[in-house]
Amino acid sequence: MKALRLGCALAALALGGTQAPAQDTLKIAIGQINNWENQAPTLGEDAGIFKKHNLKIEAFGTQGAGETIQAVISGSADLGAGVGVAGVMRAFSKGAPVRILLPAFTGTGDLYWYVRADSPIKSLKDTTAQNTIAYSTSGSSSNNIVVAFGQELGVKAKPTATGSPPGTLTQVMTGQIDIGWAAPPFGVKEIKEGKIRIVGRGSDVPSLHGQTVRAIIVNANALKEKHDAIMRFAKGYREAVDWMYADPKALEMYSAKVNMPVDLLRESLKEFHPKSAMQTEKMADLDGANADAVKLKFLEAPLSKEQLAEFLQIPPQ
Numbered sequence: 198m199k200a201l202r203l204g205c206a207l208a209a210l211a212l213g214g215t216q217a218p219a220q221d222t223l224k225i226a227i228g229q230i231n232n233w234e235n236q237a238p239t240l241g242e243d244a245g246i247f248k249k250h251n252l253k254i255e256a257f258g259t260q261g262a263g264e265t266i267q268a269v270i271s272g273s274a275d276l277g278a279g280v281g282v283a284g285v286m287r288a289f290s291k292g293a294p295v296r297i298l299l300p301a302f303t304g305t306g307d308l309y310w311y312v313r314a315d316s317p318i319k320s321l322k323d324t325t326a327q328n329t330i331a332y333s334t335s336g337s338s339s340n341n342i343v344v345a346f347g348q349e350l351g352v353k354a355k356p357t358a359t360g361s362p363p364g365t366l367t368q369v370m371t372g373q374i375d376i377g378w379a380a381p382p383f384g385v386k387e388i389k390e391g392k393i394r395i396v397g398r399g400s401d402v403p404s405l406h407g408q409t410v411r412a413i414i415v416n417a418n419a420l421k422e423k424h425d426a427i428m429r430f431a432k433g434y435r436e437a438v439d440w441m442y443a444d445p446k447a448l449e450m451y452s453a454k455v456n457m458p459v460d461l462l463r464e465s466l467k468e469f470h471p472k473s474a475m476q477t478e479k480m481a482d483l484d485g486a487n488a489d490a491v492k493l494k495f496l497e498a499p500l501s502k503e504q505l506a507e508f509l510q511i512p513p514q
Contacts, residue, residue: 220253221426226268228279228337229361230258231455232380233462233470234302234411235279240450241437250429260360261334266414269295275419276430282486283495284336285414289508290496294417296510299431299477302411305399307469308339310376311384312396313369318376321352321397330354330376331365336495338399338410339378344493345402352397369393381465382457389461404489408482420510431512435477442472478514 227235241247242254257274259265262281268274270293278301288295310330312318324330330346332339335358346352359365359374362383369377376396387393400406413434420427441447448466452459480486483505490496500508 220248220251221423221429222253222255223276223423223426223430224255224257224274225276225278226259226265226274227256227277228259228261228265228333229380230256230279231383232279232307233382233451233466234307234380234475236441236447236451237434237437237475238276238278240441240447240454241433243450244437244440244447246437246440247430247433250433252426252429252433254430261358262337262340263334266293266295266336269414269416272416272418275416275423275427277414279337280412280414281336281338281341282408282410282412282480283338283341283490283493285412286487286490286500286508287336287495290500290504295414296417296420296508297412297480298415298420298427298510298512299413299434300409300411300480300511301413301477302338302474303409303476303481304407304474305338305342305402305405305410307380307474308342308378308399309380309384309395310378310397311369311388311393312376313372314391314394316375316394318396321346321350321354321376321401323396324352324354324376326353326355328354328375329357331357331359331368331374331378333360333365333378334358341410341489341493341495342399342402342405343378345405345489346397348493349402349404366393381469382455382462385461385465386457404485408485408489409480410486412480415510428512431477435514438472438475438477442475477511479511480509483509 265277269277332343362379365377368374487499
């Protein structure tokens with residue numbers, strides 16, 4: 198009998214020893230959740246990449262960077278994606294528990310501004326103070342760019358928050374706003390059909406050409422309490438980005454998700470989303486970003502060297 202009990206105990210121990218540890222769950226808030234540059238958390242989860250790192254990623258969409266930053270500050274999300282660097286700098290400078298975990302997008306060539314096909318506006322230079330120009334939410338990279346349009350290019354149109362690309366398109370087509378904003382693949386179909394015309398791009402702003410403008414942010418308390426899981430997230434995120442550009446299946450999955458043809462998406466990626474723009478190693482032109490945040494009135498003074506050391510929590514590649 199003793200031998201039987203011992204055998205059962207050893208068997209149970211053996212079985213317990215082979216069980217995989219429970220997955221850690223991380224929540225991520227994503228502004229413009231269907232944009233290609235924000236797909237690493239969602240497509241990576243669907244493809245099983247984060248599972249390999251013993252993670253379960255729960256993603257939810259927001260109306261833009263402002264809402265995303267608030268979700269991370271409050272702790273309702275551990276991480277945030279699609280966040281403009283200037284906006285998160287502003288939150289950090291005011292004592293908010295937010296840090297940058299990874300660069301997410303470098304350059305501004307993916308964002309564009311458009312009008313209805315019958316609009317008299319042919320370029321941003323045609324605008325007057327009576328016109329309105331869209332951005333998503335306060336603190337977003339589209340907000341940053343629209344402010345820069347005014348300061349660097351002399352665009353006179355009134356900056357107006359319009360939320361997501363679908364909501365913005367409705368406002369443009371109904372005449373509520375003159376110039377809308379979007380990021381591919383949204384709007385590519387309407388451009389090809391001649392319903393809207395591009396009148397400006399983020400890349401028109403000289404100071405932002407080589408600058409990292411969007412980042413993955415993390416709640417500072419979560420970074421301490423869930424440090425190992427968040428480091429595994431960073432590895433999984435980087436692996437997911439590589440996979441998105443290497444495996445044709447990624448584009449097929451994205452095509453099904455956004456209900457757009459693969460060929461159209463592939464064409465859009467070549468023009469608007471080169472892989473180099475999604476580098477995750479360093480904040481490109483950080484000095485420029487710091488200075489621009491002051492110039493564009495996101496910061497009262499540049500972040501100091503000590504502040505930047507605390508603000509940037511990018512793990513080595």
